[in-house]
Amino acid sequence: MAENAVGLFARPELALSAAEELVDAGFTATELMSPVPVEGVEEVLGRNKSAIKRFTFFGCIFGACFGFSLAAGTAVLYLHPTGGRPIITVPPFLIITYEMGILFGILATVIGFFISARLPAMSDRVYVPEASVDKFVVTVPCSNREEFDRAEGILRNADAEEIRAIGEVL
């Protein structure tokens, strides 16, 4: 893990303006950790597109096809004619289609969430425990000492309560 300049802020708007300045200064990998979702952060850091909706959509479509195939396939493979009714009875099979569509949609949404949020964490990442309580934390990965000093300066000017260096010392 490269060295990160980490600034702790008491208020979300201060952290947000610090993050904006860092992005403007060319630190595009800046992250903001917070105890609650921060309004407006997507506009500043630009991570507002995710593939989750596609996972949900295709999960539902796949599940619905699977559900109908399961019911219809069972009826065709193991014939059980009843009272002259069709073998593939669409209205009741649509209920299985519907349930399976929702089930696979839910499962695909969860998979989509984990993939797009890059969870579970497989390697060490920057983390500040105060971010789960009451601090708004801006982290900036730096590749050399000069970058670190520049990022530290921006964080300090933005009224960070505390600045830490986390990761391998440069």
Next chain:
Amino acid sequence: MQAKVNPVGEPLQYADVNRDVIRSLTQTGRRYYIALATAFGLTIVCFFFPWFYQLYYGLGAAGMNHPGVWGTYLANFIFWIGLSHSGTLLSCVLHLTNSTWRKAMYRSAEAMTLFSLMVAATFVMVHVGRPWFIHWALPYSNQMELWPNFRSPLLFDVMAIATYLTGSSIFIYMGSIPDFAAARDRTAGWRHHMYVLLSMGWRGTDKEWHRLGWAYTFLAVLIIPLAVSVHSIVSWDFAMSLVPALHQTIFAPYFVVGAIYSGTAGIVTVMFVLRKSMNFEQYITEVHFDNLGKLLLALSLMWTYINIVELFTGWYSGTSAEHEALKFKLFGYYALLYWEMILFCAVAPLLLISTRFRTSLVPMLILSIAINIGMYTERFLIVATSLSRQYLPDAWGLYVPSLVEISILVGSLAMFVTLFLLFVKIFPSVSMYEVKETMGAPGREFPEKGTELWPKTQ
């Protein structure tokens, strides 16, 4: 409303929320252990012993016989499925409508859904008599060519309940990930290891919050129609039979409204107990009871209307079998139970018109329990009265539950309580991050002058 303050009299801050909720996980008093031991003991003695007795001696140990072949096991099944309804459904609806008052109570309501579903699923096994063949209900090919019949509402049930259980479990888990991370940072020993696994490395970055927000909303959108379908399908177990008083098209909405009604009453009961036992007076306030009371009032009126329509359609059908079933329900052997149900579910909830009643917690608790007693009676009557009066008089008969069945009902309540008691020590029962969202930024006075934690308008 009284100001929200922490123990030293200062306005409540973000850190206070973490402290209060994590304290509820880690600090366990003697009363908790006594309650858990009692509930677990009752589950063993009242649920598992009678069930094993029934397995050993056969289904004859239960009071079921011709014509009352369904009995209390199916009534229990519908009751627990019904109780499961409000938690996740209400949570999803309130999430999509952005209601702030949901935030302190939804986690426990969702847990109620989960455990009610689990208890309901055990009743399928209790009812079938030979639970070791339960896998026959699953769609897989085998040498006996025994494939499930996908035209049957019973198989719809298997699919719908399995989907609802999966969806509810995932929904409660996804919403808890940030709180698991907060608990991870402030616990030690086995709890710490458990929360490390459950939080999956959550850090609360902007990207993680964004993805969680979308995934959670999609899940809510998927679960709402699913919840409606689950109880509609349970109603078709009955409505698609040709039994008088059951074969009615109104059954699906009737069951869905009844389920949300009993589930909402269940939430009131759970909120009261949680507020008292976990010292959550700061978070679960009169506003929650007031809003839930309004919801209960609306649901009771809908439920009453549907009951009147059910009686009317029976009478308007003009068939002698329907008329006999109707007469038997209103004035027959089980009439006392019917009027008790009307008293508890249609008349008593009219008290909720009064704001003073809705914000009085003990009366709300008593009413919520009364509603669920009434709703259990409703489920029992659906099963018992209709099968007792089918078409031919020589097929008429009465059903009275045996001691084994009554004991298993009591045991199922104890099982639910046991599961819930275990839940409150593993899951943060109030959502920390969502409560914080309602508080504004840290450092501000909370609540700000002239504002309330849970605005009444939402």
